[in-house]
Amino acid sequence: MNKKHFRNRLLLLTLASCVGAGSLVGCSDQQTAEENTEVTATTDKNQMEIKQEPFGKTKEGEETTLYTLTNEQGMQVQITNYGATITSVLTPDREGKMADVVLGFDSLAGYQSPEYIKSGPYFGAIVGRYGNRIAKGKFTIDGQEYKLATNNGENHLHGGVKGYDKVVWEAEPVSGENAIRFKYVSPDGEEGYPGTLTSTVTYTLTNDNEIKIDYEATTDKATPVNLTNHSYFNLAAGEEKDALGHVLTLNADKYTVVDEALIPTGEQRNVKGTVMDFTTPQAIGARVKQVEGGGYDHNYVLSESGDGFKKAATVYEPTSGRVMEVLTTEPGIQFYSGNFLDGTITGAGGSKYEKHYGFALETQHFPDSPNQPEFPSTILEPGDTYKSTTVYKFSTRNEQ
Numbered sequence: 001m002n003k004k005h006f007r008n009r010l011l012l013l014t015l016a017s018c019v020g021a022g023s024l025v026g027c028s029d030q031q032t033a034e035e036n037t038e039v040t041a042t043t044d045k046n047q048m049e050i051k052q053e054p055f056g057k058t059k060e061g062e063e064t065t066l067y068t069l070t071n072e073q074g075m076q077v078q079i080t081n082y083g084a085t086i087t088s089v090l091t092p093d094r095e096g097k098m099a100d101v102v103l104g105f106d107s108l109a110g111y112q113s114p115e116y117i118k119s120g121p122y123f124g125a126i127v128g129r130y131g132n133r134i135a136k137g138k139f140t141i142d143g144q145e146y147k148l149a150t151n152n153g154e155n156h157l158h159g160g161v162k163g164y165d166k167v168v169w170e171a172e173p174v175s176g177e178n179a180i181r182f183k184y185v186s187p188d189g190e191e192g193y194p195g196t197l198t199s200t201v202t203y204t205l206t207n208d209n210e211i212k213i214d215y216e217a218t219t220d221k222a223t224p225v226n227l228t229n230h231s232y233f234n235l236a237a238g239e240e241k242d243a244l245g246h247v248l249t250l251n252a253d254k255y256t257v258v259d260e261a262l263i264p265t266g267e268q269r270n271v272k273g274t275v276m277d278f279t280t281p282q283a284i285g286a287r288v289k290q291v292e293g294g295g296y297d298h299n300y301v302l303s304e305s306g307d308g309f310k311k312a313a314t315v316y317e318p319t320s321g322r323v324m325e326v327l328t329t330e331p332g333i334q335f336y337s338g339n340f341l342d343g344t345i346t347g348a349g350g351s352k353y354e355k356h357y358g359f360a361l362e363t364q365h366f367p368d369s370p371n372q373p374e375f376p377s378t379i380l381e382p383g384d385t386y387k388s389t390t391v392y393k394f395s396t397r398n399e400q
């Protein structure tokens with residue numbers, strides 16, 4: 001499907017929303033009248049909720065759009081096609097009060113500001129082609145060495161200098177679902193990677209308050225692929241100054257040990273009896289100061305093996321009662337406790353993002369897999385399809 005077709009289908013759905021809700025931007029009477037007949041064929045309750053509005057212009061002059069998905073419970077997720085980035089997630093606390101539980105901005109300017117670019121936190125973005133680090137930005141496939149852009153000391157991080165978080169994706173709604181699909185075609189050689197890689201990322205908001213993210217990719221040359229979403233959560237939604245009181249459980253007995261540059265040594269170490277152990281619920285802040293390097297920034301090896309869909313993490317925030325569960329088909333999850341946030345960035349709603357203000361749970365294959373023969377492979381071959389699914393499910397608990 002070409003770009004224009006993508007856009008037209010989305011316009012149709014927005015217009016369908018105009019008919020139903022009447023409160024959305026960009027709905028002229030003429031447009032709604034014209035589109036009414038066509039809309040009846042595709043109108044369903046789910047699709048009525050997709051709304052789009054301008055989000056700002058990139059430095060290169062490209063217009064970006066903000067898409068809003070809403071479900072029957074009133075939960076709302078906003079995503080921009082800049083980086084296929086989740087910018088806000090409104091969920092209820094135990095009293096039913098809605099608030100935004102992710103770090104982000106309400107316009108593109110925030111994602112393009114000098115402070116943001118300098119600190120590079122990747123709020124809510126899709127990171128790729130390879131989420132996490134590749135040592136020295138080098139790897140070899142079939143005897144050929146490839147050199148990637150290095151943007152984290154001498155290493156490659158989250159896809160390089162201009163990764164998938166900094167490109168404008170095409171967008172189309174998914175027929176019959178409360179979902180929007182983003183597509184990006186990365187040319188052969190981009191940031192040093194081999195092969196043209198076509199990726200789609202589909203965000204679905206279910207009526208059970210789940211954000212489901214489905215990733216797919218195909219290539220014309222063997223290439224490493226490791227896509228993830230880089231949302232930072234604070235389930236207290238601005239009422240706490242940091243996220244250290246959140247109680248985390250990880251379904252992981254082991255983690256991949258890293259050196260001081262956060263590159264895996266190859267060792268997978270048991271967490272038992274250490275500050276890394278979240279196999280039982282633990283406050284993030286309880287032992288964070290004892291972790292080398294200023295806090296958690298580690299890939300955990302999820303305990304159930306195989307490609308099955310499994311529970312990776314549960315987070316409970318006692319003051320609001322909010323709970324978030326993470327389920328995934330991936331073998332690993334990077335738990336990052338927002339160690340490099342330093343108060344230089346002020347987000348939507350005026351919150352200053354200080355150290356540990358938010359945390360990320362990035363479902364993924366392990367860091368530096370292209371150079372670690374013992375880790376599950378991340379090489380996608382032509383003719384194969386990369387597939388990965390992650391769900392972030394929101395609910396509440398009553399106990400304090």
Ligand code: BGC
Binds near residue numbers: 297298
């Ligand atoms: C990495 C951190 C990094 C952060 C923002 C995380 O995925 O593990 O080391 O600082 O992303 O770039």
